[in-house]
Amino acid sequence: MSELLRIAGLTITPAAMPERLLVNNVSFALDVGKTTCIVGESGSGKSLTALAVMGLLPTALKRQSGSISFQGSELTVCSPAQMRDVRGKRIGMIFQEPMTSLNPVLNIGYQIGESLAVHLGLSGKALKTRVAALLEQVGIPSERVSSYPDELSGGQRQRVMIAMSIACEPSMLIADEPTTALDVTVQAQILALLSELKQRMNMGMLFITHDFGVVADIADDVVVMFRGEVVESGTVADVLGNPQHPYTRALLDCVPDADGKKTLKPIDYAWLKEVA
Amino acid sequence: MSEPLIVARNLVKIYKQRSGRFGFGSTAIRALDDVSVEVKPGSTLAVVGESGSGKSTLARCLLQLQPLNGGQVEFEGRDLARLSGEELRAARRRLQMVFQDPFASLNPRMKVGEIVGEGLLIHRLGNAAERREKVVRMLQNVGLDASDMEKYPHEFSGGQRQRIGIARALILEPRLVVCDEPVSALDVSIQAQILLLLKKLQQEMALSYLFISHDLRVVRHMADEIVVMRHGRVVEQGGVEQIYREPQQEYTRNLLNSIPGQHRLAH
Numbered sequence: 001m002s003e004l005l006r007i008a009g010l011t012i013t014p015a016a017m018p019e020r021l022l023v024n025n026v027s028f029a030l031d032v033g034k035t036t037c038i039v040g041e042s043g044s045g046k047s048l049t050a051l052a053v054m055g056l057l058p059t060a061l062k063r064q065s066g067s068i069s070f071q072g073s074e075l076t077v078c079s080p081a082q083m084r085d086v087r088g089k090r091i092g093m094i095f096q097e098p099m100t101s102l103n104p105v106l107n108i109g110y111q112i113g114e115s116l117a118v119h120l121g122l123s124g125k126a127l128k129t130r131v132a133a134l135l136e137q138v139g140i141p142s143e144r145v146s147s148y149p150d151e152l153s154g155g156q157r158q159r160v161m162i163a164m165s166i167a168c169e170p171s172m173l174i175a176d177e178p179t180t181a182l183d184v185t186v187q188a189q190i191l192a193l194l195s196e197l198k199q200r201m202n203m204g205m206l207f208i209t210h211d212f213g214v215v216a217d218i219a220d221d222v223v224v225m226f227r228g229e230v231v232e233s234g235t236v237a238d239v240l241g242n243p244q245h246p247y248t249r250a251l252l253d254c255v256p257d258a259d260g261k262k263t264l265k266p267i268d269y270a271w272l273k274e275v276a
Numbered sequence: 277m278s279e280p281l282i283v284a285r286n287l288v289k290i291y292k293q294r295s296g297r298f299g300f301g302s303t304a305i306r307a308l309d310d311v312s313v314e315v316k317p318g319s320t321l322a323v324v325g326e327s328g329s330g331k332s333t334l335a336r337c338l339l340q341l342q343p344l345n346g347g348q349v350e351f352e353g354r355d356l357a358r359l360s361g362e363e364l365r366a367a368r369r370r371l372q373m374v375f376q377d378p379f380a381s382l383n384p385r386m387k388v389g390e391i392v393g394e395g396l397l398i399h400r401l402g403n404a405a406e407r408r409e410k411v412v413r414m415l416q417n418v419g420l421d422a423s424d425m426e427k428y429p430h431e432f433s434g435g436q437r438q439r440i441g442i443a444r445a446l447i448l449e450p451r452l453v454v455c456d457e458p459v460s461a462l463d464v465s466i467q468a469q470i471l472l473l474l475k476k477l478q479q480e481m482a483l484s485y486l487f488i489s490h491d492l493r494v495v496r497h498m499a500d501e502i503v504v505m506r507h508g509r510v511v512e513q514g515g516v517e518q519i520y521r522e523p524q525q526e527y528t529r530n531l532l533n534s535i536p537g538q539h540r541l542a543h
Contacts, residue, residue, distance in 0.1 A: 035542055041463040154327075182324040184490060188534035195541035210464055213493070213537030220542050238543075254468035258535045260496035260520070266469040 004172055004204040005030040005053070010066030012048050012057065013229075014038075018064060023048050024228040026066070030172070030221070035198065035205040037236075039251075040225035046208045049225070050174050053206070054093060057082040071171065089119040092165030096177040098157035102149040108160045109135075109145035112167055117227045121167045134163040138193060154188035159193070166197055172204045179214065191218055212255045216240055224248045246275045280314035281352065281484050282452055284339065287311045288346030289508075307333040309508040311347070318512060320478070320485040322516070324492060324501035324531070330508040331488045335454045338486065339371055340364060351452070369399050372445035376457035378437035382429040388415070388423030392443045399448065414443045417480075418461055418473060435466035439473065444521075446477060454486045459494060471497060492535050496520060504528050 012023035023045040030036045038046040041156035051057050053068055055075060059090045068075045075086065087093070095101045103111060113131045116122045122130060138159040141229055149157055158178060165173060175194065180185040195218055198205050209215060215236065222239040224247065232245040243249045250272060253265040289308035295301045307330045315321045322332040336342045338349055340356050349356045356446060359367060375381035382391055393411045398400060402410065412422040418439040429437055438458060445453055455474065458469040471494065477483060489495050495502065496516065503513040504527065512525045523529045 041465060184492065184536075185326060185530060185534040187536065191536070191541060211536060212464075213535065216537040217539055217541050251465060254465045256468075256471070256491075256493040256497045258493050258520075258532070258538065259494060260516070264468045264472055264497060266472060267465040 002032050003029055004032045004034075005069060005206065006067075006069045007049070007053070008067045009071075010049065010052060010068065011064045012045070012052060012061055013064050015060055015062040017158050018062070021068075022054060022061065023052070026225070026228075026230050028221075028223045028230060028233050030204045030206055032171070033198070033202045034203055034220040035195075035207055035218050036221045036223060037207045037219035038223045038225060039207055039209060039212065039215055041251075042122045043227070044225040045228040046225050047176055050176055050206060050208055053093060054087055054174060055080075055263055056087075085119070088115045088170075088171070089168045090170050092168070092170040092173045092176045094158070094161050094165050094173065095178050098154055098161050098181065099149075102150050102157055107146045107148050108152070109191075112160065112163050115164060134167055137166075137197070139164045139189075148254050152180055153186075158182060158186075158190055162190075162193065162197070166201065166203075169201055170203065172206065173198065174206045174208075176208045178207075179209070180209070180211075187214075188213065194218070212240065212252060224251070247272055281317045282486075283312075283314040283350045284334075284338055284347065285312050285350070286323055286347040287334070287337055287344055287349070289330075289337055289342065290345045302535055306508045308337060308344075308347075308428075309511055311505070311508070313503050313510070313513070315421060315484045316500075317451070317484055319479070320487050320498050321501045321503065322487045322489060322495040323503045323505060324489060324495055325505035326490065328507075329467045329505040331401070331505050332456055333508075334505070335373070335456050335486060335488055339368070339373060339454060366399075369395070369448045370451045370483050372448060372450040374438075374441050374445050374453060374455045374458045377461055378434050379429075379461075381441055382437055384429055386428075387425065388420075388427050388429065388432075388440055391429070391440060392425075395444065395448045398407055403449075410447060411443075417446075417477070418443045419469075433466075434462055435469060438462065438466075438470050441523050442470075442473065442477070446481065446483075449481065450483070452484045452486065452487070456488045456510075457490070458487075460489065460491065467494070474498070480513055504531065519529040 005028045008027045010023055010026040011021060013020050026049055038049060040046045052063055109131050112134055115128050116127055116130055131145060135142045135145060140156060140159050179190050182190060219236040222236050223230055226247045232239060232248045243252060250267045254267060256264060287308045288310060291305045291307050292302045293305055295303045311334060323334060325331050337344050389411055392405050392414060396407045396410060411425060415424055420439055436534060459470050462470060489499050499516045502516050502519045504511045506527055512528045523532055
């Protein structure tokens with residue numbers, strides 16, 4: 001299996017407070033055509049890790065150390081211009097809020113076409129044809145090409161986001177909680193769409209979520225983060241079926257199951273501090 | 277079987293939405309279309325459905341926070357719409373609500389002690405010392421500390437704020453508490469804490485809950501009975517076991533099938 005992304009020893013702190021480790025020595029890898037899920041609570045550093053891969057860390061934060069190697073090239077030494085070429089073209093991105101990630105005054109066809117024009121230099125008829133094909137690919141009738149975001153439902157907007165992110169056929173897709181704001185039935189559709197596209201285009205997917213149900217459905221590998229550190233990582237079967245770290249076990253114990261048989265157990269952080 | 281605590285019969289709520297060019301036209305949306313539900317004392321009725329199904333409208337209409345276009349709500353055997361303002365205020369003491377967003381639902385300028393104790397003041401219950409003592413006991417009951425009375429909401433995490441919201445609702449010793457998505461803004465570990473707290477308090481205080489949620493895993497843990505809503509209508513209702521095991525309607529089956537963690541999509 002060939003490696004698509006390798007993160008090694010990634011450490012992120014506020015620029016002004018280098019002793020506050022927001023992301024602490026994080027390492028993991030993602031193979032071509034596979035899905036790695038990063039799971040954790042809010043503040044665990046999962047989104048920062050993804051932002052660092054894309055070179056989009058807020059300016060108040062600083063990557064203190066660590067390497068991010070994508071398709072064999074080191075992203076941390078890339079110039080801003082080189083990163084712009086990577087983002088959107090070789091790495092696609094989807095965010096949580098389909099309401100706020102789209103520009104309300106531009107129609108969806110324009111927004112999907114933008115990266116094709118910028119990265120691949122498409123224009124005119126070729127651009128139109130490609131945008132129409134992308135819309136159909138994500139399950140939106142191509143007649144909707146001149147619709148504005150406010151004319152679409154949440155699920156459709158997320159489909160538009162997906163069409164934008166896969167427009168240039170990236171080899172990796174980073175999805176940060178892409179279904180959290182959606183209804184459960186729509187979530188199921190979007191997850192199915194992402195899996196299908198991933199397989200058809202042989203994309204690697206870095207998928208950030210806090211929902212173990214989603215992890216069980218789509219992940220090949222899982223990285224569990226807690227307070228900026230990776231506490232456990234492995235295949236989905238190992239991490240969910242036979243969790244080794246007390247935090248992973250505790251986190252799994254708080255997830256309600258669909259059968260209602262499980263006794264919920266909140267995390268005892270004081271206890272965790274002692275054992276972990 | 278004991279008498280239901282609250283009975284809603286054939287509720288209809290119509291919203292007018294501006295439509296057409298420049299919004300001069302108007303379209304009627306039936307947010308509640310002939311909805312009937314009841315909650316038994318000490319039990320939890322969960323209302324599930326997708327966004328726009330009318331579940332939050334149902335909650336607001338039950339509490340008479342919004343006027344109905346049709347139907348009636350009977351609480352403890354009395355028609356709420358027929359109560360005078362004074363009587364309705366008195367009934368509200370026993371009908372409380374816990375909101376979804378623990379950040380938006382607490383006044384940032386009030387101290388926690390004031391927020392939790394305000395209901396006692398409004399309903400003129402006890403003197404200052406008694407009120408204070410009640411607030412302290414309630415805070416302890418929801419897992420907070422007496423010293424938290426002097427703090428402001430921004431000093432607390434999301435889970436702690438939700439505890440404050442619960443204390444505010446329960447200090448009046450209500451009989452029915454409407455919980456509108458009380459854990460959907462919280463991390464899964466905090467969510468478990470709050471769910472267990474709600475269950476504990478239900479037992480201690482003999483509460484009935486109307487529990488609104490879109491998370492069918494959470495509902496499975498909380499509910500005794502379930503109402504499935506779609507487009508303002510009740511699609512299906514019944515005992516939680518029965519609905520999860522043998523859903524009768526295609527829509528309910530589809531909802532249950534969409535719960536993540538059941539179908540491997542990766543290969």
